[in-house]
Amino acid sequence: MPDSVMGRALVADPHVVVVTGFEPKSSVVEIKAPPSKSFYYRLAGLLLAGRGCVRNVPDCEDADAATDIVLAAGGVVVSDGRVCLDYFRESETYDVDVYCSGGALRITLVALLAAAPIGSRISVHVCKRLFRRLEEGTLSLWKQFGEARLDPGSNVINIVKTREPQMLRVASTKSSQPISGALIAAAILSALRGGDPVKVEGYTGVSSGHIYETLESLRLAGFTLEDIRIDERGDGIAIHALVSGVERRFVLWTPGDWGLASLVAPLASTGVRLIIRGLWRPWAGPGDHYASFYYKILGFDSKILEHDDSAEWDIEPFSARSADNITITVRREPDVAVSVAYAASALGVSVKIAGVHHLVLKESNRLESVTASLRSLGYVAYHTNDDIIVAGRAVKPSFVNIECPDDHRIAMGTAVLAATSGVVARISNATCTSKSWRGFWSTLQEAGVRIFFEGGKLE
The missing domain is CATH 3.65.10.10 (Enolpyruvate transferase domain)
Known part of the structure; x- marks a missing residue:
């Protein structure tokens, strides 16, 4: 691990990761979804x-x-x-x-x-x-x-x-x-x-x-x-x-988890083709899972390929026809609202995510923690009692120090967005991802995200 990043000294902490960028080895990145x-x-x-x-x-x-x-x-x-x-x-x-x-x-x-x-x-x-x-x-x-x-x-x-x-x-x-x-x-x-x-x-x-x-x-x-x-x-x-x-x-x-897959899906905003394998087949039969459907609205070229006992999510680089100032109402899949906020920010799309009042009852008050993490990375984001509003980027900081709440989805979404948006992010409480995906950080590294672990490899 280096002694400094962007000229800033690092104080070793076994619960901290530093995300410094995304350098995939090829134009196609494959990820196996964690079991749900x-x-x-x-x-x-x-x-x-x-x-x-x-x-x-x-x-x-x-x-x-x-x-x-x-x-x-x-x-x-x-x-x-x-x-x-x-x-x-x-x-x-x-x-x-x-x-x-x-x-x-x-x-x-x-x-x-x-x-x-x-x-x-x-x-x-x-x-x-x-x-x-x-x-x-x-x-x-x-x-x-x-x-x-x-x-x-x-x-x-x-x-x-x-x-x-x-x-x-x-x-x-x-x-x-x-x-x-x-x-x-x-x-x-x-x-x-x-x-x-x-x-x-x-x-x-x-x-x-x-x-x-x-x-x-x-x-x-x-x-x-x-x-x-x-x-x-x-x-x-x-x-x-x-x-x-x-x-x-x-x-x-146990099939793969769509909600967690949607948190790494913003990697496709950089221009790579992302294939996430081992997912649960959409319950309604052939067609889109909500995550794929919402990503299409944002402007990704997103499709689902179904197999006998699983599905894979194929996400192409985003379309030049990306919409803006759109509203997405999330009710059936509330956890996907978090990834939609990070994905919209990665694309620079202004979006209102409605129907998310229940996010206050999660591991953190996600209405607050999602918008706070987005603002830390330079994006315009705020919330009402039932909506999250993302409205582009105000500044592009070179380095941010993010005190992450004890919430696995916030840590994951923040890390992926930092990697795709060119911000070096020091993220505390990184071990909270073990609540749903112990292999999250190693999966990001294998995909091409540059990560340093302060104090050694995370448990």
Whole structure:
């Protein structure tokens, strides 16, 4: 590592990276998408319905939390990285640590509740941030299985299973994950009852994109969805479904993460052709995933090539016909709003990203952290209660020191935009990317991004 960058002395910090530019080795850059932790929450939960394995397990902290729940139920991690369960371990007590993984708490844990015998006790350890943000929708779902008590002194949730519900109802204004948890739990309850269908009724005031991931996960695992009705209203989504299936052995593959892929996609703004492989096939069949659709609106030549069990995203250098002063409303895929803001900045496109009020509830207040990071890199960016506005570039600093919040998507988006925009950026708290993608920094290096790690290689 050099002693200085742009004439500025570097003080070694093992949590800091310095991004100095982008020099790809060829005009075509290929990247393998990381497995989707969101999909994995669901697949790990479905393992508890019977016997099977999940391949292509994400290497990240949030996925580790879901794996720990499977291990508590008798699962194992085999030498090739698969997570497998040959039989469900019935016990009087289960002790799990989900740390800060909201998906493991709201989805995989509910699967454990459904599979556990009546009378069992589950102790769940969570981080302080997640404990404070527990919403009523999650609590009400747990209480349909028994008693749930919160201990704020130790950040522990104690649940005693006293019953198996005949149907599941859930309403959540802050997250769609409780609905996904209910659907996965319904599949497990049906399998335990020899295939009798279990009804799920739910409502969420936020995105529906993750609900479609859940429906696809159930289909891949061989469960049947009947009488399914999804009503996408202006203020939210209501769902009704009958879920049924029997215990069977399956081997499932975790597809790549579109949201994380969209954060590295702005590399194509430099003129390279970017190919991101191993992605989840769009749930609606042939056509665009939302990320690809939004990137087309911004001016990228973007297309999806579908294979039997995956898809690849081919992003050509942006079109000379790029639009400007456009509005993109993001509701189904809220996390993509972050990458749209960085991509628009990379292209110099003015855009209003609407419908993103829920971003205040993420790892950071992303309305503030996205716009703050853009301004640090010299861009004009601000937000309202429900919009992010990006309006070009005011200045081009040569060097910036960015104090990154503990938010993986902000660190990733900032690093990629700095690399493509000609700014040397010193980014603190860089290890936060391990929440969703431990290999992020090495992937950028392999793609041609110049990165120095202060204090040695990041853990």
